[in-house]
Every structure is written in structure tokens, then in C-alpha cells.
Amino acid sequence: MNTGPEPGSPTAGAGSGGSAAPDGGGEPHEPVPVGLPPAPEDGRAFTAPADAPSGAGTPPLAGLDLGSTRIKAVVCVQDGRVLGAAERPTPLGENDADALVAAALGTLADALGRSGLARAGRAPAAVGLTGMAETGVPLDREGRPTGPLLAWSDPRGAEQAARLVRSVGAEALHGATGVRPSAKAPLAKWCWLRDERPEALRRMAVWAGAADLVARALTGVTATDATFAQRTMGFDVHRRRWDHELLALGGLSERRLPPVREPGEPVGPVTAEGAARVPGLRPGTPVVIAGHDHLVGAWAAGARTAGDLADSMGTAEAVVTLADTPPDPARALAEGIGYGRHADGRSWYLIAGTGSCGALADWCADLLGLPPGTGRHERFGALLAAAGLGPTGVVVEPYFTGRTAPAPDPHRSLALHGLGPGDGPARLALAVVEATAYQARWMAEAQAALVGAPPRRTLLLGGPVAQPRWPRVKAAVGPWPLHVLAEHRAPAVGAALLAAPAAGLPAPDPLPVTRLRPGPDEDPARYAAVYRDAFLPAVRRPAVPSGGPESRRS
Numbered sequence: 001m002n003t004g005p006e007p008g009s010p011t012a013g014a015g016s017g018g019s020a021a022p023d024g025g026g027e028p029h030e031p032v033p034v035g036l037p038p039a040p041e042d043g044r045a046f047t048a049p050a051d052a053p054s055g056a057g058t059p060p061l062a063g064l065d066l067g068s069t070r071i072k073a074v075v076c077v078q079d080g081r082v083l084g085a086a087e088r089p090t091p092l093g094e095n096d097a098d099a100l101v102a103a104a105l106g107t108l109a110d111a112l113g114r115s116g117l118a119r120a121g122r123a124p125a126a127v128g129l130t131g132m133a134e135t136g137v138p139l140d141r142e143g144r145p146t147g148p149l150l151a152w153s154d155p156r157g158a159e160q161a162a163r164l165v166r167s168v169g170a171e172a173l174h175g176a177t178g179v180r181p182s183a184k185a186p187l188a189k190w191c192w193l194r195d196e197r198p199e200a201l202r203r204m205a206v207w208a209g210a211a212d213l214v215a216r217a218l219t220g221v222t223a224t225d226a227t228f229a230q231r232t233m234g235f236d237v238h239r240r241r242w243d244h245e246l247l248a249l250g251g252l253s254e255r256r257l258p259p260v261r262e263p264g265e266p267v268g269p270v271t272a273e274g275a276a277r278v279p280g281l282r283p284g285t286p287v288v289i290a291g292h293d294h295l296v297g298a299w300a301a302g303a304r305t306a307g308d309l310a311d312s313m314g315t316a317e318a319v320v321t322l323a324d325t326p327p328d329p330a331r332a333l334a335e336g337i338g339y340g341r342h343a344d345g346r347s348w349y350l351i352a353g354t355g356s357c358g359a360l361a362d363w364c365a366d367l368l369g370l371p372p373g374t375g376r377h378e379r380f381g382a383l384l385a386a387a388g389l390g391p392t393g394v395v396v397e398p399y400f401t402g403r404t405a406p407a408p409d410p411h412r413s414l415a416l417h418g419l420g421p422g423d424g425p426a427r428l429a430l431a432v433v434e435a436t437a438y439q440a441r442w443m444a445e446a447q448a449a450l451v452g453a454p455p456r457r458t459l460l461l462g463g464p465v466a467q468p469r470w471p472r473v474k475a476a477v478g479p480w481p482l483h484v485l486a487e488h489r490a491p492a493v494g495a496a497l498l499a500a501p502a503a504g505l506p507a508p509d510p511l512p513v514t515r516l517r518p519g520p521d522e523d524p525a526r527y528a529a530v531y532r533d534a535f536l537p538a539v540r541r542p543a544v545p546s547g548g549p550e551s552r553r554s
Helices: 097-115 158-167 170-177 186-196 198-203 210-219 244-249 272-277 293-301 329-335 358-367 376-385 425-451 469-477 490-498 524-540
Strands: 061-066 070-076 082-089 127-131 136-139 206-209 286-292 308-313 317-323 338-341 348-354 395-397 415-417 457-462 482-484 514-516
Touching: 061 097, 061 210, 061 293, 061 490, 070 097, 070 490, 082 097, 097 210, 127 210, 127 293, 127 490, 136 186, 136 198, 136 210, 158 170, 158 186, 170 244, 170 329, 186 198, 186 244, 206 210, 210 272, 210 286, 286 293, 286 490, 293 308, 293 317, 293 348, 293 457, 293 490, 308 425, 317 425, 329 425, 348 425, 358 376, 358 425, 376 425, 376 469, 395 425, 395 524, 415 524, 425 469, 425 524, 457 469, 469 482, 469 514, 469 524
Parallel strands: 061 127, 127 286, 308 457, 457 482
Antiparallel strands: 061 070, 070 082, 136 206, 308 317, 317 348, 338 348, 395 415, 482 514
């Protein structure tokens, strides 16, 4: 096991530096949060407008995003224009490996059908895959599961993660892999399989992550990319290879882990069998595993060089800062911040996250009695519009099940401070949105301290940007220039664009973003004061252990 760069390597002499709570997205099978575009009641969504551009003369590309709650597919051209799109719910039960693949391929087929390519006698030039990290399944030599599909959110492996910390040390694990030890890490899951399902581990020929499963269905080849490998806690992020000593702790060797492709390197071509499962695909089309969804979305939005910061909002929220070198591992671990190589392999990234973004807004909507369904996010948006001037002065501690970053604290719980009888539903809704902005700023500041410089700008992406006021609150709370990406399928589009070089096409430019400033109802100076004098003191106070989410007034 290695805890730093090899002597003489490009990063030797640099500091080397946990895992953000939302690394794979939100909890499986939860309601669509009020900040996200709603899905139709039938479980499928086609989003290509009737006048979608034909892309004639421009090689089309396909992208597939396997999220924790939804699978999204797009067909687009190199400037990011979407010709066809579709989505379906994500099957994530422990016996759902085959269902997950079927849903993913079906969603891709739906998007291809909506794109109109078949009518024009065309097909995608390449397919890119992205999605949640950590989730995976053991497969035998024929590709059949030997054990359960283990989601990143599955608590199995917690005891084994604690044992790894006792035997190896949290700093050593984090220093080598960039991952904060927890049950979500596949290394902990492999240890659980060794302890509880030894036959499943014995029969395992290869471990396949969610995106790897789909790539195998299309190409017949099992492989992965570095951004997924480095989330396993069994991959040396400095030497960019599987760590033999760590794998041995889980009873595995490198031959039972998928080979790691370089950024943009295809897993293989679509086979005749793969093409038969996805009408509109042609045999021979290269398939690329583009990487972890938060990183792929950030890359698509333009976070490609050191100093860029991407705030990826969804059910959960991840803040990603790019740097030229890895962070100091001990300091990063203390803040609960993970790190690794970016999706294009050029920069390092630091990542911190929270599970309480769209999920927090959804909790608020439930509390306020907003009916579920496709109109819920509009009702929540109407509350925000009617909330009056911000900031509210109400401080929400946005933690459902502890805080992972900064200053990890498993005892933090949801709490309200300063809510008075004059604060109605609209003010509470605005306070919840403010809390997500304060928390994101705190995560970004912790990363800036590790990098040693503030970010040049913030790139905001994800479903909640569709709420007119939410991004304006972000612009008022954050001290750095804010640029918003309107495309809410950024990971799927980014996966398609990252696959372009595999088809002999040039690397595409970032998707267009818009500079956003606070609105007339947001006062940046007052927001800065509330963040400094109220939010930070509240969340830094020692927490009282609690059995679950709670609300309190102080």
C-alpha cells in the first residue's frame, strides 16, 4: 500500500491528501425532490422538443447516466445540443443487477428512438457511460451475479470499514486512495462478502460497477475507468493502479478487478448482441466509461483546470474543486474531503458533499403538506417567490444523518434556529434553500484552504437550478463569480462528449453557461453576515447524539 507519490513521479514532493456523502447521488427509490424537474407518472420521460435540431452533418453521440434514483440517456451533437432524451427509474434492489442493465439499455433505446437518427439512416458515433460510484456486484466467468448488487448507500460493510481503520489506519487508507473509510467503499463491501457470503466471493471472477455492467452488456468486455476505480478504496490514486496490499485485505487480487482504461479509451466496440438489445446502435461503435457522474457533469460545465469549482446539485450535493496537486492527506481527512484524478486525467479534484440538498427541500415540502406529483416543484418555487427579502435570519442545520464534510460529525441532525411565529411556510422554504447555500459555501471554503487559493469561479449545475430563486440565493451567499449551466442532464451529455475522441472526433468545448448575479430580493452583505455570525457558530457547536432527524428552536 502506498501513501504518497512515487519518488520521481510528477507529483513527488507535493502534498497528497473521506468520501463525500452524495458521491453517488441520492438514496435509491426516494421521491423526486422538489428542486428537480418532475418525471411523468408512467415512469418514463422523453424530453426532446418537437423542433429539436437534426444535427445533420454533425456526428451524433450517445450518453447514459446511471443515477441512484433515475437513469438518463441523451443523444446529442458535439456542441451539446440534445436531439433526444429519455429517463427511467433506477432499479437498485440487491437482486436487480439484470434489471439495472435492462433499464439502462431500454432508456438508451428510448433516447435513440426520439432522436430521429434511425429515420435519417444514422447512428451514434460513440457511447459514453457515467453514473453513481461505489455501487457494484460480483460476477462469475459468464457474467452472472454470484452475490447481491450492493448499492453505495447499503449499510453492509460498516463493521468491516471500522475494522480496516483499526488495522490499517484511516490516514494510511485515505493517503493512498483519497477515500475516507466508510461502509460505502467497495473494499469494505468485499470484506463483508468475505465474512458473510464467502461462497459469493469465492465464485467471483470480476467485480463490476454499475456503469461497468452496462459496458459489459454492450461490448462483452468488463472494464472500468480510474474515477470509478479510485472510489473503491482499493486503488492507488498516485500510481494509478490497483493496490495489491489493500485488495488482499478483502480477499482479492488484481486479476479479479476490472482493468482500468485511460480517459477516453474505449472498453470495446458494441457487439452484434449488444446492438440487438438497443435498436439504433450499430455493431462496432466504441463504448467509453466516462467516469463518476459528479466529475463528468463538472467537466461538461467547464470545470477543467485548477481553480475551477463545480457545485453539483441534486437530491444530494457535491462541491468539487480542481487543483494541480493532491491535498495534504491528514488535513483533507480531518475535513472529510476526498480527492483523486479528474475525469480527463489532467487535474486533481477535491470533493465534499452532503445528502441534504434537493432531499432537504423535499422534506420541507412534506412538512408543509405540498402534494407529491409533477406540480410539486412549481409550488415550492411559488413559496420561494413569495418569501420576501433574504436572508430570513432563520438558520437550518441541513443534516439528516450526520455531517460528512467539513468537520465530519456523525451526531449532527436536522435543526432549526430562530424560527418565530411570524415565519410562515414561504419563509421556511427560503430558509431551507439558504441552508443548502451556506453548507455549499462552507465545503468550498474548506477545499480552498486545502488548495491554498480561492476558486476563480463557481459553476452551478443540477436539477435545482430550474428553480428561479434558488440559484440567485446561491449567487448572494457565494463570494465568487457564479455561472449557471441550464442543461440539467449534464452528466449524460458530458459522458457523450467525453466519448467523442474514441470516434476520432476532437474533444468538445464546455457547454454554455450564464453568469448569474443576486436578484433584488437577495442582499449579499447581509447573507455574508448571517453565514459568518449565525450559520457557522450553529453548525460548529458540539452536537448532542440523536437517534434521528429532529427539529428544534433556539
